[in-house]
Amino acid sequence: MKSITVQQPQQMVIENRPLPEPAPEEVRVKVKLAGICGSDSHIFHGHNPFAKYPRVIGHEFFGVIDAVGEGVTTSRIGERVSVDPVISCGHCYPCSVGKPNVCAALVVLGVHRDGGFSEYAVVPAKNAHRIPDEVPDESAVMVEPFTIAANVTAQVQPREEDIALIFGAGPMGLTTLQALKGVYGVKRVIVADRIAERLEMAKHCGADHIVDNGKAPLSAWFERAQIKPTLIIDAACHPSILQEAIALASPAARIVIMGFSSEPSQVVQQGITGKELSIFSSRLNANKFPVVIKWLQEKRIAPEKLITHRFPYQQVGEAMTVFEKDQKSCCKVLLKFSE
Ligand code: NAI
Ligand code: MN
Numbered sequence: 001m002k003s004i005t006v007q008q009p010q011q012m013v014i015e016n017r018p019l020p021e022p023a024p025e026e027v028r029v030k031v032k033l034a035g036i037c038g039s040d041s042h043i044f045h046g047h048n049p050f051a052k053y054p055r056v057i058g059h060e061f062f063g064v065i066d067a068v069g070e071g072v073t074t075s076r077i078g079e080r081v082s083v084d085p086v087i088s089c090g091h092c093y094p095c096s097v098g099k100p101n102v103c104a105a106l107v108v109l110g111v112h113r114d115g116g117f118s119e120y121a122v123v124p125a126k127n128a129h130r131i132p133d134e135v136p137d138e139s140a141v142m143v144e145p146f147t148i149a150a151n152v153t154a155q156v157q158p159r160e161e162d163i164a165l166i167f168g169a170g171p172m173g174l175t176t177l178q179a180l181k182g183v184y185g186v187k188r189v190i191v192a193d194r195i196a197e198r199l200e201m202a203k204h205c206g207a208d209h210i211v212d213n214g215k216a217p218l219s220a221w222f223e224r225a226q227i228k229p230t231l232i233i234d235a236a237c238h239p240s241i242l243q244e245a246i247a248l249a250s251p252a253a254r255i256v257i258m259g260f261s262s263e264p265s266q267v268v269q270q271g272i273t274g275k276e277l278s279i280f281s282s283r284l285n286a287n288k289f290p291v292v293i294k295w296l297q298e299k300r301i302a303p304e305k306l307i308t309h310r311f312p313y314q315q316v317g318e319a320m321t322v323f324e325k326d327q328k329s330c331c332k333v334l335l336k337f338s339e
């Protein structure tokens with residue numbers, strides 16, 4: 001089989017690998033589609049501290065089960081599945097409190113273990129989630145990025161009355177936006193970015209207001225509007241944004257961060273305690289695949305609005321370049337591995 005492997009930073013190849021056999025409690029997935037994410041590009045360039053090389057990258061993938069290991073019913077062969085990349089031990093402290101996404105022995109497919117940019121991938125059977133017939137392939141491959149939004153929103157329980165502010169109109173900002181509008185019915189969602197084309201996408205995904213904060217500070221916009229955000233999601237993840245969010249927030253607001261910067265964020269405690277703000281963080285997803293699959297069935301989210309490019313996997317180099325260089329026209333790039 002062919003696999004897309006990052007052999008070492010900056011060296012990505014399509015190589016021949018032996019067809020893997022599923023171990024006990026595993027299934028083999030014949031991959032149909034996979035999505036490119038920022039973290040694939042980070043592993044490619046050696047910017048992910050968790051990655052080990054060589055690595056088959058890719059953690060957003062969908063396909064069909066074509067073989068099962070011992071202990072897995074053969075009736076699963078032929079099942080359409082999306083794969084949760086989070087593998088956890090099930091008994092450590094974080095696992096015991098419902099946060100397998102930060103398991104003490106966390107393994108993420110495509111990061112710590114070979115992932116889905118491959119004609120076939122073997123994965124734990126319980127990570128392969130059945131996709132209902134009515135959900136199309138191109139929606140199924142988008143489950144993982146929406147689980148990030150599901151994890152963010154589960155932490156803060158958005159309310160219709162919230163005035164929500166999202167920093168960043170990249171894939172993460174847009175999945176969160178769709179969840180706030182389509183699932184939680186938040187009446188006012190403001191999205192800030194510096195790229196006009198991305199703000200247009202946010203509008204298309206349901207944003208009530210879009211703000212180009214490269215031109216004027218957000219504080220000016222909120223002063224003019226005479227409102228304060230009660231829920232702030234940082235999906236841009238520059239270390240300076242946390243303090244900006246603290247300053248903008250309404251008293252009693254919730255703020256969610258999701259960045260991995262190693263640079264410190266300078267924050268003023270008075271701004272937090274004085275308004276009794278709640279600051280949450282969110283990483284990957286904690287058992288959110290079933291949640292998002294239900295959102296898809298109920299048509300509460302529209303993943304097709306995020307898909308801007310499709311390439312056969314043989315053109316992964318070109319696909320990665322478009323993804324990295326063309327933020328104006330590019331949101332989600334899909335790779336096709338089989339029909
Ligand atoms: P992206 O780079 O495509 O989008 C970020 C957007 O933020 C860009 O459109 C950029 O113009 C905008 N931006 C930058 N600075 C801004 C500012 N000060 N104000 C407003 N907008 C600003 O990235 P993507 O894929 O949407 O991911 C966003 C972030 O989320 C990344 O930093 C990534 O590492 C992180 N992430 C975190 C995950 C988690 O589970 N915690 C999962 C996936 C991504
Ligand atoms: Mn991703």
Ligand code: ZN
Pocket residue numbers: 088089090091092093094095100103104105
């Ligand atoms: Zn664990």
